[in-house]
Amino acid sequence: MTTVSPIHTARSARSANTARCTVVSSDEGVPLVTGERVEYANFDYAASAPCLTPVAEALAEALPYYASVHRGAGHHSRVSTEAYERARRSAARFLGTRPADAVVFVRGTTDALNLLARSVPEGCTVVVFESEHHASLLPWGHPAARAGRVVRLPPPATPERAVEAARAALRAAPEGPRLLCVTAASNVTGEIWPVEELVAAAHAEDARVVVDAAQYVPHLPFSLEATGADYVAVSAHKLYAPFGSGVLAGRADWLRDAAPYLSGGGATRLVTEHDVVWNDLPARHEAGSPNVLGAVALAAACDTLTPATQELLHIRESVLLERLRAGLAGIDGVTELTLWGEEHPRVGIVSFTVEGLPADLLAAALSAEYGIGVRDGLFCAHPLTRRLLPGGHAQAVRASLGVGTTGEHVDRLVGAVADLCARGPRWEYVDCDGRLVPVPDPGQVL
Numbered sequence: 392m393t394t395v396s397p398i399h400t401a402r403s404a405r406s407a408n409t410a411r412c413t414v415v416s417s418d419e420g421v422p423l424v425t426g427e428r429v430e431y432a433n434f435d436y437a438a439s440a441p442c443l444t445p446v447a448e449a450l451a452e453a454l455p456y457y458a459s460v461h462r463g464a465g466h467h468s469r470v471s472t473e474a475y476e477r478a479r480r481s482a483a484r485f486l487g488t489r490p491a492d493a494v495v496f497v498r499g500t501t502d503a504l505n506l507l508a509r510s511v512p513e514g515c516t517v518v519v520f521e522s523e524h525h526a527s528l529l530p531w532g533h534p535a536a537r538a539g540r541v542v543r544l545p546p547p548a549t550p551e552r553a554v555e556a557a558r559a560a561l562r563a564a565p566e567g568p569r570l571l572c573v574t575a576a577s578n579v580t581g582e583i584w585p586v587e588e589l590v591a592a593a594h595a596e597d598a599r600v601v602v603d604a605a606q607y608v609p610h611l612p613f614s615l616e617a618t619g620a621d622y623v624a625v626s627a628h629k630l631y632a633p634f635g636s637g638v639l640a641g642r643a644d645w646l647r648d649a650a651p652y653l654s655g656g657g658a659t660r661l662v663t664e665h666d667v668v669w670n671d672l673p674a675r676h677e678a679g680s681p682n683v684l685g686a687v688a689l690a691a692a693c694d695t696l697t698p699a700t701q702e703l704l705h706i707r708e709s710v711l712l713e714r715l716r717a718g719l720a721g722i723d724g725v726t727e728l729t730l731w732g733e734e735h736p737r738v739g740i741v742s743f744t745v746e747g748l749p750a751d752l753l754a755a756a757l758s759a760e761y762g763i764g765v766r767d768g769l770f771c772a773h774p775l776t777r778r779l780l781p782g783g784h785a786q787a788v789r790a791s792l793g794v795g796t797t798g799e800h801v802d803r804l805v806g807a808v809a810d811l812c813a814r815g816p817r818w819e820y821v822d823c824d825g826r827l828v829p830v831p832d833p834g835q836v837l
């Protein structure tokens with residue numbers, strides 16, 4: 392079997408400081424339907440991770456100074472411009488960029504991949520696995536995208552088959568530019584994809600590779616230089632920093648030759664009555680007033696999560712993940728979703744179904760009766776999730792871990808699933824705008 396190791400980094404190994412890796416959370420606990428309050432057991436990191444303490448500190452420091460970036464002569468504008476460009480350097484370091492790579496601030500991974508879809512050379516063939524998150528599956532076919540052909544490959548049965556299928560599809564593509572889009576870690580199963588092998592196969596066919604690392608970088612170090620990948624896309628809100636910021640980093644040429652992603656101030660060098668001269672990278676694709684606080688927050692997360700720190704956090708998380716998976720595996724009627732089997736390396740994500748309990752009811756009961764937050768549904772990866780669901784299930788529940796997860800949270804989740812499996816929910820739940828809510832609801836805030 393292809394060994395899928397964590398994507399090692401070329402970043403200099405700075406010392407680990409896991410003591411700084413705590414998350415900001417309310418200590419008021421969350422209400423249960425019984426009226427009690429318990430500590431919130433957040434198992435929804437893969438949707439959005441809570442803010443790291445150093446991120447909150449960096450934001451608090453930046454707040455008194457934030458002002459327009461690259462526009463003003465005033466002191467605060469100069470401070471903000473410096474903070475914004477420093478943030479770009481932090482993101483570059485975190486993603487292991489090469490000296491000539493572009494680092495463009497975007498709103499998140501979806502935005503990053505849509506930007507790339509509009510920047511590939513006209514007529515480019517894009518190869519993508521159907522198992523991708525919709526953010527990496529769909530942008531290539533958008534009317535504004537420049538791809539000439541999108542080849543969708545079925546979810547591969549093994550990592551080796553993924554590499555073979557990608558190589559074959561790229562080889563069969565017509566002459567011209569080609570791009571392979573691949574996720575580093577699945578948001579459904581947490582399984583780690585063989586990125587380095589896929590990059591090698593694609594490069595052998597003269598194709599480029601973009602890595603959707605949204606779910607990977609919160610858990611493990613990633614490096615463009617070390618993997619050889621051509622582009623990487625990430626989101627701040629999965630990386631312990633608030634919403635609204637992300638990065639597309641990678642080869643500058645396609646991005647430089649493309650039309651600006653948005654038209655407006657900042658992306659322009661000169662505008663006359665008849666003509667526009669667009670800016671070079673990265674400003675070319677950053678029209679509008681930049682999200683300086685988003686960039687500062689993202690950079691603080693990047694600076695906190697050094698490779699050494701991430702490796703220690705990963706060891707801790709792996710212990711918790713195994714405890715969770717073993718606990719769930721011991722409950723009759725629980726089925727874990729997996730593409731490549733139980734032994735395949737993964738980040739802290741586990742999706743599962745429970746016999747006789749629809750996912751939405753299970754998720755609602757976990758929240759209302761146990762103070763546990765999970766995600767239910769098809770996780771914006773409909774083709775993959777549908778394919779992995781056992782018969783009779785329309786949706787699954789996803790539990791995802793991060794730096795604030797504790798052993799007590801894991802044990803509470805396993806105990807709650809076992810209870811719900813054995814006895815069912817203790818409360819009534821009704822549909823309210825498409826979500827199940829408990830009735831009566833004496834303890835809840837809403």
Ligand SMILES: Cc1ncc(COP(=O)(O)O)c(C=O)c1O
Pocket residue numbers: 437438498499500501502524526527574576577578603605606626628771
């Ligand atoms: C693997 C993966 N890619 C892309 C995205 C989209 O990220 P965003 O919503 O921040 O654009 C997600 C979000 O869940 C994801 O899990």
